[in-house]
Amino acid sequence: MLNKWKRVIALEGTKDIRRHKRLQTMLIILLVIGLTVWSAIGTDFSVYEVFSGVGLISNFLFLDLLPPDVTTSGSLLGAILETLYMGFVGMVVGALIALILSFLAAGTTTPHPIIQVVVRAFTSIIRNIPGLIWALILVASYGIGVTVGTLSLILGSVGFLTRVFADTLEEIDTGKIEALNATGSSYLQVLAQGVFPQFIPGFVAWSLYNLELNIRASTIIGMVGGGGIGFAIQKGIKLFQYKEVSMAIILVLVLILSTEFLTSKIRERII
Amino acid sequence: MSELENPNENIYSLTKDEEEILKPKKDFFIKGVLIFGGLFFLFSLYELNIDYANLLEGTGAFFAMLIDMFPPNISEWAYVLPAAIESLQVAILGTVIAVVISLVLAFLAAENLAPSLWVSRIVKGFATLMRVIPTIIWALIFIVAVGLGPLPGVLAIAVHSLGMLIKVFAQSVEEMDEGKIEALKASGAGWIQIIAQAVIPTVLTALMSWTILRLEIDIGESTILGLVGAGGIGWELMRAMRSYDFNSALFITMVIFIMIFSVEMLSNRLKLKV
Numbered sequence: 001m002l003n004k005w006k007r008v009i010a011l012e013g014t015k016d017i018r019r020h021k022r023l024q025t026m027l028i029i030l031l032v033i034g035l036t037v038w039s040a041i042g043t044d045f046s047v048y049e050v051f052s053g054v055g056l057i058s059n060f061l062f063l064d065l066l067p068p069d070v071t072t073s074g075s076l077l078g079a080i081l082e083t084l085y086m087g088f089v090g091m092v093v094g095a096l097i098a099l100i101l102s103f104l105a106a107g108t109t110t111p112h113p114i115i116q117v118v119v120r121a122f123t124s125i126i127r128n129i130p131g132l133i134w135a136l137i138l139v140a141s142y143g144i145g146v147t148v149g150t151l152s153l154i155l156g157s158v159g160f161l162t163r164v165f166a167d168t169l170e171e172i173d174t175g176k177i178e179a180l181n182a183t184g185s186s187y188l189q190v191l192a193q194g195v196f197p198q199f200i201p202g203f204v205a206w207s208l209y210n211l212e213l214n215i216r217a218s219t220i221i222g223m224v225g226g227g228g229i230g231f232a233i234q235k236g237i238k239l240f241q242y243k244e245v246s247m248a249i250i251l252v253l254v255l256i257l258s259t260e261f262l263t264s265k266i267r268e269r270i271i
Numbered sequence: 272m273s274e275l276e277n278p279n280e281n282i283y284s285l286t287k288d289e290e291e292i293l294k295p296k297k298d299f300f301i302k303g304v305l306i307f308g309g310l311f312f313l314f315s316l317y318e319l320n321i322d323y324a325n326l327l328e329g330t331g332a333f334f335a336m337l338i339d340m341f342p343p344n345i346s347e348w349a350y351v352l353p354a355a356i357e358s359l360q361v362a363i364l365g366t367v368i369a370v371v372i373s374l375v376l377a378f379l380a381a382e383n384l385a386p387s388l389w390v391s392r393i394v395k396g397f398a399t400l401m402r403v404i405p406t407i408i409w410a411l412i413f414i415v416a417v418g419l420g421p422l423p424g425v426l427a428i429a430v431h432s433l434g435m436l437i438k439v440f441a442q443s444v445e446e447m448d449e450g451k452i453e454a455l456k457a458s459g460a461g462w463i464q465i466i467a468q469a470v471i472p473t474v475l476t477a478l479m480s481w482t483i484l485r486l487e488i489d490i491g492e493s494t495i496l497g498l499v500g501a502g503g504i505g506w507e508l509m510r511a512m513r514s515y516d517f518n519s520a521l522f523i524t525m526v527i528f529i530m531i532f533s534v535e536m537l538s539n540r541l542k543l544k545v
Contacts, residue, residue, distance in 0.1 A: 036364060043360050043421035043502070049417070057412075057416040085316075085319050128528050129527060132495040132498060132505075133494070137524070140517075141335075142329035146321060147326055204304060223499065252408075
């Protein structure tokens with residue numbers, strides 16, 4: 001008799017849990033729908049406008065934008081290479097700075113917890129302000145040109161890489177570090193012998209990923225005056241040279257896809 | 272006990288072959304990558320032709336400007352906060368549209384569900400095109416087509432996110448256990464039944480965490496869309512910087528920082544739950 005009651009209570013319990021779960025799902029769905037409707041009202045979004053825009057968009061795409069003007073590819077080539085160089089320099093300088101900062105920011109290697117908190121807060125500020133906004137602020141003091149583009153990419157790389165490097169450092173096997181500490185090694189010796197060898201593959205892989213991000217970012221940073229292909233695209237749109245713009249977009253496509261391909265090949269071999 | 276026959280031999284020493292197994296050519300490869308990277312870095316630096324005098328001068332000007340920026344001018348909050356909310360709304364709406372459309376297209380793109388390999392390839396090709404062109408360039412294209420305002424921003428975010436979501440959703444569908452699909456097929460289930468009964472329950476958590484990640488990225492991107500005129504807080508920042516109103520610019524930058532930072536915090540907590 002008692003057992004039977006227990007089973008009934010248990011059954012009721014699972015029913016309750018199920019009902020609870022279903023209620024939770026319903027609430028989440030309602031919340032999402034509510035947020036969507038709120039956003040649609042706030043942005044004056046109307047399906048009608050989108051569908052009436054489809055004609056305009058396809059007109060623009062197929063008449064103004066296409067076919068790309070291949071004759072401009074010579075002058076655009078310089079701009080796209082500039083974009084590549086900015087992305088690469090930003091990655092290397094950013095990775096070197098992030099390397100130092102991440103040792104200060106990782107719990108396993110930091111010399112002092114206060115330094116860790118300060119470095120983490122500093123890089124969090126850098127990371128959570130988009131690169132384009134950094135570029136906009138930097139343009140005011142450096143003027144238009146590749147300096148601004150490179151600097152804002154360096155900032156972006158430092159913000160991103162310090163975080164992932166520090167996370168990588170915190171995941172490494174601490175047994176080696178303890179062993180080295182026990183044998184009386186100095187801080188630098190511990191870093192060189194215990195930490196670094198385990199850290200290198202992650203360092204290279206994350207830097208390569210950052211290169212991908214940088215190349216994406218550097219194509220657009222030109223729009224606020226950072227040089228490179230973004231500047232060419234912005235200029236082309238302002239001068240209504242849409243066929244030149246589509247050629248530039250094709251070059252961006254080629255650059256991004258080939259970097260993705262190359263970095264994924266290198267990553268595969270490393271990890 | 273053959274190892275003990277020769278007590279002088281260190282049984283822990285490795286033969287040459289074993290050493291090569293433990294220390295594969297990876298080290299060599301990584302060194303090669305690093306050396307090539309260093310050389311290419313020097314070449315890029317040379318080609319960029321950075322004006323170092325300007326760099327020094329500009330750095331001074333930059334720090335002077337940073338000091339100049341304080342204190343932030345919050346008097347225009349009545350314009351800035353609605354613009355921030357508009358950015359948020361643009362991001363939410365764009366992401367929702369992208370998620371809904373990608374849910375349909377991802378099943379056509381996944382090779383194990385697609386009606387034919389060609390359909391999968393075509394959908395994936397379109398997804399790559401949408402994903403590779405940056406959001407802000409999409410915004411420029413849509414501005415030319417439909418005019419200024421939040422609408423081109425929503426469309427730009429939707430299109431760019433759609434490209435990425437199709438790719439990752441299709442990947443998670445392709446990674447799922449084939450057995451479930453086989454079982455349903457064997458029992459005579461149709462395409463939609465297979466998706467509803469086997470695929471969606473299996474990949475739901477993956478889809479949700481990708482969606483949260485994408486929303487996080489989109490909120491970051493929607494703040495900059497205003498720079499080209501697609502609505503939101505970016506436009507306010509552009510205006511403040513153009514008129515050298517650095518104190519307002521600092522306030523707007525702080526609002527953007529708080530937006531993105533709190534979204535990062537929130538999504539970290541959500542990820543733990545999912």
